[in-house]
Amino acid sequence: MNQILIVDDEEKMRHLLAIILESRGYKVIQAADGVNAFDIINENAFDMVISDIKMPRMDGLELLEKMKANHITCPVVFITAFATIDSAVEAMRRGAADYITKPFEEDRILLTVERTLNFSRIISENRDLKQRLQKAEAGHEIIFKSQTMAAVMDMAGRVAKTDSAVLINGESGTGKELIARYIHRMSPRNEKRFVPVNCAAISSNLVESELFGHEKGAFTGADKKAEGKFEYASGGTIFLDEIGDLPLEAQAKLLRALQEKRIQRVGGNDEVPVDVRVICATNKNLSQQVEKEDFRQDLLFRINVFPIQPPPLRDRMEDVEILFDYFLKKLGAARSVKLDKSGLNALKSYLWPGNVRELANAAERAVILAGDKGQITGDTLSFLNSGQTRDCVPIPADEYKLPRTGIILEEFENNLVRQALEMSENNQTLASKLLGITRSKFRVLMKQYKENRKTGRA
Known part of the structure; x- marks a missing residue:
């Protein structure tokens, strides 16, 4: 049941409005002036307020301003006998939902109430949606205490203040999209949309339509004009995930869009200006893709203005x-x-x-x-x-070369033991796995390491 507050210093007017509205199933509460009304609004939730403009102590416009100042979003309809164009314009300028003059017809009141309550429902739904989005955004937190990740987030924070293209390169599951969302959230574009696009999930024959939109009749099934992700993200950020899987033909059009800041819909001739910040991500080595001619070198130059590489969890x-x-x-x-x-x-x-x-x-x-x-x-x-545990990872034969001067094997072992202990935070089980040896063998090496430390040789 919708709850309505009627505010008027004339008791007869309040009573008449109450009878009309209660007969249609609305719950009505009455207030004699703006001061009384504001106290009631602070203690109760209303779907709308119907208020006189001219009242003692606090008039209707003052009540509206006080509600706005206290972030009370309930819509207000003014009803008054002092009907002038100026007062109507002033009421609407200050945020009134509607304006009715005395004397009024019952149908006019009911129509206005119904229309305003629909508006109230939209406000409520938007508020709920915003709260859900805030909760969802809270799920996009980036949790870390390591210096490695701190350095990555520092870089992300710095580039967020600019409009530079960012390429996030990292393994699957390292949080590439979270970093992209963080950059958007910290940027001047944060009030606009963040639009993620998984380039690997789009059919190759539809990728251009997905990114740039299409005109009616551009292909079978295109029964109406549609905007692409670039237009949809206008003013905000577009996140092109798995950019390495984008077909070469689409890469050429993407390059042009980034250079010209204009796109052309599939089947269309007009160029549409777009204002978007582009962040790309991939788990592939794009330089190798360029060598294989699977990725355009000029596009790589364009998107790789500011590279960010989130570390894998094992690091x-x-x-x-x-x-x-x-x-x-x-x-x-x-x-x-x-x-x-x-x-x-x-x-x-x-x-x-x-x-x-x-x-x-x-x-x-x-x-x-x-x-x-x-x-x-x-x-x-x-x-x-x-699954994969920290067992011995073989080193390629050509990765380490024995110097012609030779080495002191014992010192080499001591150095490896020290590094393993540091990486494992002195966890001997983990340290032994890092070196690919048994724990008993590691104890022998660690004993040797400790003895050498005492004698100053480690």
């Missing part, structure tokens, strides 16, 4: 614990389930080929497996053992 292992905790909170399991030391060791012993996305999936699976136990242990995470 920022200090972020694993806080990321896992974050995912537990998102799952609503942070209070009921905790990660113990053996579980943390299991997480840090894994290579994470799927990066942060795989870690999120592992958290969800671990919560299910933990059940009512209250702890996620190494045993809970044993499913990780079937």
Whole structure:
């Protein structure tokens, strides 16, 4: 049931309006002036306000201004006997939803109320949508404490203030789209749209239509004119994910769009100006793609103005614990389930080929497996053992050359032990896996390392 507040210093007028509206099923509350009305509005939610303009203590226009100042978005309809064009224009200029003069007809009142309530519903829906979008945006947080990721985010923050093209190059699951959204959010374009486009997911014969739109009759099924993603993102940011999968013909048109800041719809002759900030992402080596002639070199130059390379999770292992905790909170399991030391060791012993996305999936699976136990242990995470763990990664034969002067093998081993301990944060199990040896063998090397430190040789 819609709730309406009637504000008028004439009791008979309030009573008449109340009878008309209540007969149509509306709930009505009355106030004698603006001061009384504002107190009531602060304590109750209304779908609309019908207010006289001329009233003692606080008139209708003052009430409207006070509601706006306190971010009360309820629509206001003014009703008054002092009808002049000037007062009507002033009321609408200040934000009134409508304006009715006394004496009035019942049908006119009911029509205005219905139209205004529809407007009120739109305001409410927009407010709810904005809240949902804010919640969704909160899910796009970038969680880190590592210096490596901090450097990446610092670069993203700097380039956000400009309109330069950005190329984010990283493995799948490293958060390329999150970084792109962060750049948009921190940019002057943040009030406009962020439009993501997965270039790999678009059919090759439809990619140009998807990006640049098409005219009616441009191809079979094009029964009306349609705008593309570039036009839709006007004033905002377009994010071209998996740019390396874009067909060569579309690459040529994309290059022209970036150079000229104009696009041409499929089947059309007119050039349409577009104002968008372009961020691209890929997990491919585009330089190699250029050598294979699968990617245009001039397009690479155009999109690679400011490169950003988010590190894989295995290179920022200090972020694993806080990321896992974050995912537990998102799952609503942070209070009921905790990660113990053996579980943390299991997480840090894994290579994470799927990066942060795989870690999120592992958290969800671990919560299910933990059940009512209250702890996620190494045993809970044993499913990780079937994947890639930090076992020995063979070094290509030509990557390390023995110098002609030779080396001191013991010092070389000591240096590797030191690095492994630093990378694993003194976790001996993980350090031994980093070196591809058993823990017992690692203990021997570590004992040798400690003895050499005492004698000053390490």
